[in-house]
Amino acid sequence: MTLYVQPDVSLKPFNTFGVDVRARLFAQARSDDDVRQALAYSQAHGLPLLIVGGGSNLLLTGDIDALVLRMSSRGIRIVHEDCGHAVVEAEAGEPWHPFVQDMLARGLAGLENLSLIPGTVGAAPMQNIGAYGVEIKDVFHSLTAMDRQTGQLREFSLQDCAFGYRDSVFKHDAGRWLILRVKFRLSYSADLHLDYGPVRQRLDALGIKQPTPIDVSRAICAIRSEKLPDPTILGNAGSFFKNPLVSAELAGLIKQTHPGLVSYPQPEGRVKLAAGWLIEQAGWKGFRDGDAGVHQLQSLVLVNYGAASGAELLGLARRIQADIAERFGVELEMEPNVY
Numbered sequence: 001m002t003l004y005v006q007p008d009v010s011l012k013p014f015n016t017f018g019v020d021v022r023a024r025l026f027a028q029a030r031s032d033d034d035v036r037q038a039l040a041y042s043q044a045h046g047l048p049l050l051i052v053g054g055g056s057n058l059l060l061t062g063d064i065d066a067l068v069l070r071m072s073s074r075g076i077r078i079v080h081e082d083c084g085h086a087v088v089e090a091e092a093g094e095p096w097h098p099f100v101q102d103m104l105a106r107g108l109a110g111l112e113n114l115s116l117i118p119g120t121v122g123a124a125p126m127q128n129i130g131a132y133g134v135e136i137k138d139v140f141h142s143l144t145a146m147d148r149q150t151g152q153l154r155e156f157s158l159q160d161c162a163f164g165y166r167d168s169v170f171k172h173d174a175g176r177w178l179i180l181r182v183k184f185r186l187s188y189s190a191d192l193h194l195d196y197g198p199v200r201q202r203l204d205a206l207g208i209k210q211p212t213p214i215d216v217s218r219a220i221c222a223i224r225s226e227k228l229p230d231p232t233i234l235g236n237a238g239s240f241f242k243n244p245l246v247s248a249e250l251a252g253l254i255k256q257t258h259p260g261l262v263s264y265p266q267p268e269g270r271v272k273l274a275a276g277w278l279i280e281q282a283g284w285k286g287f288r289d290g291d292a293g294v295h296q297l298q299s300l301v302l303v304n305y306g307a308a309s310g311a312e313l314l315g316l317a318r319r320i321q322a323d324i325a326e327r328f329g330v331e332l333e334m335e336p337n338v339y
């Protein structure tokens with residue numbers, strides 16, 4: 001079938017900030033063939049190609065002079081099973097949270113801590129999505145990506161992806177690889193990770209002594225729903241800044257003036273600071289300028305109260321970065337992909 005390319009399309013429904021910008025051209029890819037046609041189209045017309053999934057990690061700062069290709073491919077299959085494990089492959093356009101729920105319903109554990117993260121399967125490896133002490137690298141098997149320059153397919157192993165904290169080879173080689181489908185190695189026996197944030201306390205409060213992966217998923221959904229704004233109600237892209245990794249020396253210096261500093265020692269002597277805590281200490285929690293603001297419950301989340309432009313949200317983010325650098329000597333790195 002021929003790819004349906006639409007001119008001048010509003011991207012407001014396709015980014016969770018709800019920023020109202022327009023794409024010069026827009027199409028949805030439901031198959032590898034659609035992706036190939038989009039690549040050929042963009043090359044033939046000399047137009048860049050911008051891939052989007054759920055638009056939950058994007059900040060669009062102006063109209064997009066490109067062919068915006070939304071990954072809408074579907075399909076989930078078990079490709080291999082052995083002694084208590086299964087390798088499951090999902091197409092890039094599969095929505096992430098329903099995929100997690102589907103795996104749990106089939107008795108497959110491993111993704112429960114990553115419940116309720118918006119977006120698609122295909123975007124998940126981009127920043128090695130993580131929550132409550134689990135990252136997709138922990139359950140990743142391999143993925144298939146298309147080289148946008150040559151159209152060739154390539155298999156990426158765990159090592160090839162160079163996953164790091166909210167990081168992967170795909171972030172660094174931006175725009176080269178288009179992820180088509182991802183394989184995960186999941187387990188029929190649970191190896192639960194409960195010692196992160198308030199997960200165990202929540203299960204205890206519910207009187208659950210021997211939780212199943214489904215219990216953990218439910219607890220995490222409940223915690224997240226109380227704390228994080230629902231993008232369908234209040235535009236946002238989740239955490240706007242990564243938690244900074246700083247030297248033990250700098251963490252020690254900050255602690256002298258701020259004894260309540262929230263910090264987590266990391267390998268190689270580095271220290272992870274809670275960016276949300278720094279932003280809150282600096283007085284930004286609940287700040288609002290026009291329709292761009294900092295969420296009232298979670299300072300790490302920038303929000304769009306309705307009509308904020310991407311440029312206004314970016315301006316607010318830069319003000320926060322400058323303030324945190326001045327007060328604490330810490331550089332905050334933005335997490336969403338800015339276009």
Ligand code: FAD
Pocket residue numbers: 016050051052053054055056057058071092116117118119120121122123124126127128129130131177178179180228229230231236237238239337
């Ligand atoms: P998009 O925003 O559409 O795209 C993100 C980037 O990936 C863009 O650069 C895009 O070009 C590229 N891309 C998308 N699909 C593909 C593909 N198939 N091939 C190649 N490139 C592609 N993140 C976490 O890590 N942990 C969390 O707990 C978390 N919680 C969140 C909570 C909320 C309320 C929100 C709004 C966001 C949260 N996020 C979290 C961020 C976001 O949901 C994830 O990063 C998610 O994986 C983004 O998926 P997406 O499909 O929306 O990607």
Ligand code: NAP
Pocket residue numbers: 130131132133195196197198227228237238239240243264274276298300335
């Ligand atoms: P939280 O529980 O209030 O904790 C604050 C920060 O402390 C988190 O960012 C987390 O870092 C860190 N932390 C907590 N317990 C830790 C431990 N035992 N060891 C090391 N670090 C620890 O965080 P939250 O904002 O409610 O988010 C809960 C989880 O969901 C976090 O893992 C967070 O990353 C994830 N989340 C991510 C996004 C996103 O858009 N990226 C949005 C919402 C939630 P880490 O962030 O490094 O885990």
